[in-house]
Structures are given as C-alpha cells and as structure tokens.
Amino acid sequence: MTKTLMIAAYTEFNLGDDLFIKVLCERYPDTRFRLIAPQAYKLVFKEQRNLKVYASDSVLLRGINYLFRKTKLHPNFVQKLLTERSDGTVHIGGSIFMQGEGWEEYVANAENLRNKSKPYFLMGANFGPYQDEAYYRKYREIFREYADVSFREQYSYDLFKDLGNVRLAPDIIFQLKYSAAPVQAAEGKILAISVIKPSAKALHGYDKLYYDKMKDIAVHFIRQGYAVHFLSFCQHEGDQEAIGQILNLIPAELQAHTHAHFYSTDINAILAVLAGASCIIASRFHAMILGWVFGKPVFPVAYSSKMVNVMQDARFGGGYTDFKHLAELTAEQVYAGMAAGTLDVMLQANQAEKHFEQLDAYLEPQPLLEGRRSYES
Template sequence: MKSIMIHAYTKLNLGDDLFIKVLCERYPDTRFILPARKEYKQCLAQLPNLTVYPIESIWVRGVRKLLKKWNDVDFQKLLLKRLALRCDGVVQIGGSMYMQGEGWKRDYAWKLDVFDTSKPFYVLGANFGPYTDDQFYQKYRELFSTYTDICFRDEYSHELYKDLGNVRLAPDIIFQHPQQDHPGTGKPVVFSVIKPSARDSLKGLDTMYYNKIKDIAVAFIQEGHEVKLMSFCEYEGDEEAARAILSLIPQQYADRVSLYFYKTNLEEAVSLLASSSMIIATRFHAMILGWVFGKPVFPIAYSDKTIHVMNDAHFTGTYADLKTMESLEPESVVRSFDTNRLNVTVLARQAEKHFEKLDNYLGKSKNAKEAVAITPAVFARRGHES
C-alpha cells in the first residue's frame, strides 16, 4: 500500500475539506497522511484510509519545548519535511494555492525545503494567481517544471503554463460531487457570506457588502422566503460577517433569518446547500455545489478565479462583482431565482481528468467513471442552460 502525504489548506474551510474527502474516497487502497489541526480527526472521521497528523498534539508541543532553539515555524517545517520523506509522494489539492502575497518568497523557499521533488508530486484542482510580479510567475515556472503533474481548474491558469509538458486542464474537482435530492417545501435561500477585509484586495468594503447582502436578504423575505446566512470558514471571518449582516436585518424580518456555521460537520453543511431553494454564492464552492445540486445560483465574485470559472463553464446567468455591487438592485437578484441554473453533466465527467495521472500511479478507483478528454476546445463546448 502506497503512502501519500496531502498538502492542503487546513483551516476548516468547507470547499478545501471537500477536496480532501474526494481524494481519499477515490483511492481506498492508498494510505493518506494529512498534517492538520486535531479537529480534522472529527471532520474527516469517516475516511478509514486517512491518518490526520495533528501538528499541535501534546507530544509535538513537548518536543518543541525541549528544542527551544527552533521557533514554531522552523519546528513545524522540520516535522513536515520528515513526514514528506517517509511517504511515497505528495498530492497538493486545493484551489487558490498560488496567490502572490507579501511573503511569497518565504513561502516559495518553504516549499523548496519541505518537499523532495525527486519523489512524485501532484498538483490537483489549483488556479494560479492573482499575481503582479513577473518574478513570482517565473519562479513558479521553475518549480512547476520539477513536478510530476499539474492539473489546473481554469483556462486562464492553464494558458500561463501550457507549454510545460506536465500541465493539464479540467473543471473544478467538486463538479464530481454526487447530486443530492431534497424534496419538500420551505427550503431556505442560503447566502454564503465572507468578510471582504480578510482579503487585501477587498479592504474597506465590509460595510458596503454587509448592507447590500442585508438588502438582498430582505427582498427575498418580502417574497415569502426564509433566509439562512452561512459561514464556510470561521478562520477567514465568515462567522463575523454573518453576525454583522444579521444585526442589520430590520426587526420585523429578523425571525425569518438564521445562521449556519460550518465547523467540522461536513455532510450536514453540504446537505444544507442541497436542500436550499437558491444560493447567493460569495464563496466559490457555494457556487459550484449549487450548480451540482441543480439550484439557481447568484454568484458574487470576490476574485478573478470566480469570473474565470464562470466563463469556462459558459454560465450565462446574472452575477455581481463584489467590488462594484453597491449599485446592484436586490430585485434583480430575486428575479434570477427562475433563471440561474447550470447543467453540469459534462463538467462532472471532465472534472475526473484531474486524477488521470494519479490514477496511473496509485491505481484507478473501482468506482471511478471514464472521463472525456479535456482540451480548451472541448472545455468551451460543454452544454449549459441559463
């Protein structure tokens, strides 16, 4: 049995946690090692082939005290390096894993030091950017050339590196998520919300965004709907945002609004989206899951990655850009209830291509479906409905 280390964003973010689940379920005969906070033992407890390596366990803290000459960052890097060396390869799975921030040179050096690129290294489901420095692009070109396989989830990122022989393209991995049917009435309109100022590019937009979401929520309530404000990630400020928006709801409508916070209850959170009547999706994977579940989705794009994927998927419904949504009419969002669906049948099959090369290394899952070949031309011809 091969042993694979998972490199992922482990801050209890709903979308990223789904990536890990999909990966482990696809390869039941592979042992996966996930360095993460201890809560992941509960979050992903249903995955028998996953071992969560708690990077803040009691013994780790004890050893750190004995080795006082190392700071926390150096000690964690040492532990991860030893873990990676003990495994047969590394799978990095996640979306926005290559964004240029102030500390990108430090992060780049960290990757070079921790991961032995003489072993298989797979990048699945990522997009590249945003970036502003050509050196950032060029340094990752050097690093990517040493990787076994890179499968981007958007055409923009693919175009940047398509001349490298190990770079491929497929739609977002979560398009493969099984569809769920939740019949019944009284389904809420779910708003996935964020704290804009948690991102450098959206500083100063909290008040505008919160007030606009409040206005849209009131418009839906006035049409007879229940509203649920949903947090995907406490660490990134979603819960703070949801509470702030709730506090703005006029008192006469307050009993029609409730909160839902994703913690470690992955299946329950996904079921909430599947049982909604519509999704107002600021979170990227609220948009993807809404399409998968056949819901009308009104995306609020907070970054270019959302725009790129909407374009790739030929989504023709209405949407808003968070930076310019101050002029958005709430009634136009309500009207999209009857139009903003997307047929993802072809996208779901194409999304399997992320695992094409890893299938060759680990052995294809018995339950994996055959996927159609992906080229940018095929990517542009998928069926859609608005």
C-alpha cells in the first residue's frame, strides 16, 4: 500500500534545505509526500510528481487557520489535519535545533502538532548550539519517542548516542550526483564565493570585516585571471544583501569580471555554477559539501562549529578560517590554500545512505542496488 508522509522542513528558500526535500522525494517515488510551504515552492518542486505543496500563504489556508485560532480550537489546524491524515512525518534538515529565545513555546507548539501514535523520523540534523541544560534534557525526552534519529556530525551524535534510536551518518547531500551542463566563463577560470550576512548568523560586529575580506579575495583572484561568481543560497537570511555590499567595494574597472547568482526557485542554476567553478570559497555549509562532491578545491569560511565539526569528521586537510581568525586572513593565503582543498567523498556518499535505513524499512522499497546513489538530478 502506498504511504503518505508529512514533511517537516525549513521552507525559506534555502538551497541546502530544499536539496534535502528533493533528495527525500526522489528516493521514494512511490511514496506521496505533503509539505506546507509558501506558494513559490510549487515552482521549486514543479517536476516532483509525488510531492504536494500546500501554500501556507494562500488566502484559503491562512483563513482556515485564523478561524480555528480565533475559536481557540487549534493554532495550526491545517498542518494538524494533514499530519493526522498521513502515515508518519519526516523531519529533514540540518541546523534545526539551535536554541533561540522562547524555545519552550516553540517546542510546545511543535509537539502539539506531532501525532505521537505515528512514526516520526528525524533525518540529517545537527544539534545546537544550545546554552541551557534544560533545552538539551527536553529534547532527550522527545527524541526517545521518535521512530528514528540520524545526525550528520559526531558532536551531535555523542550527545544522544546512549538512546537506542540514534545513529550517525555524513550529510545527506554527499549523495548528490549532478550531470547537467556547468556554467563556463570566457576567462576559463571561475572562483565561486558563497556568501552570508554574518549578523544574520548571530555574528554581530563582523559584517564590515567579512565584506572587506571577500572583496580582497575577489580582487586578488580577478587579477590572477579568474571570473568571480557570487552565490546567494538564501535571500531570507541576507545573502543577497551581502553580495550587494561586497560588489560595491570592488573597483569599477574590475566589475566586469564579477557575476551574481541569487537562489529563489531554480536549484539547478546554482548547482551549475558550483559544478563549473575552478575553486570555491564556502561561507555556506552546503557550498562546502557541494564543492567536495563536485571535486573542487574548497576554502571554507566557517561561521559555526558545525562546519568545523564536519571538516574534522571528513578529515579535510585543506585550509580554512573561522570568524575568530578572519581578521588575520589574507587573499594570498586563500589562493595558496586552494592547492590542498579537494576531498575524496566516495566514502561519505556511501555512508550517507545510513540516514535512510529506518525509513527504507518502514516504506518497504525495492532492494537497493549495490553502490547506487540515492539522488540524481
């Protein structure tokens, strides 16, 4: 019997999180998936026939939720109804357990939506950062009730490894297999820079320094004969604004050698730039992962410990920096560091299959062929 699963995910047009959803749906073509997300997500997944997107910003859905909220029956009636009428839920994503203000209310609302009589699969996450022991203890209680919990880095796994339903595997996107035509430049060499707005990542006071450093790196590579392509993975988190700030710092005579790409609904457009790049500056976590998958030299600019944790797990031997040491970084160091920035991720790609073991068993798919890659664009 065909099963129907609810997807819980971060739906703010973030490339990495949208790739998670795509991977999941393409792995199980005979399973029906449901997702509540903004209307434009119907464009993101227009070719995904087994995924139905319910527009969270539609007048109908908002009206129904408003009515039930005013009558104090349920604050998110539509999501609760769809969850009740599904065979289970897959919560897929990366940084989905960062402690924020008012976390108790957030957790209570999420638990109110969960149908505890049906399986709940958590896939591909990392835990934290967190400050309160109560936050950690609360999730220990909750995770015990999940059908499966899979983390993507050792630190998070170690926090919960004594629970019988917790496992470890490399990031799900290590499975990516991309075959479309890459972007090419007239110069023949491309530096791709995925950017962030540091203050949007709680790195307050770093915006100007970061923009100056990215400008310096871009100028240095342009003078070495590169075209520089700036990538925004998530406009909602300020990536597009950051690109504008950096471009304003680049001398006018070098502007012709720069390009900007803003992810909104076309996943393959961004992947094509990364696939065509000669090397990558990765401020975004999944720019680092995708760079390795594409076999490119990568220089990570780590905005959080999760990037450093994954580099350590993968035994990455190339150069990188974090924001504590960003002021010391020079463009010359980045240029030289690219020589050792590649990583063979075949092992990680195979191990990433482990995220799906319990969901495979629940959905009873056809036996997987040995060596099969789960996600193909």
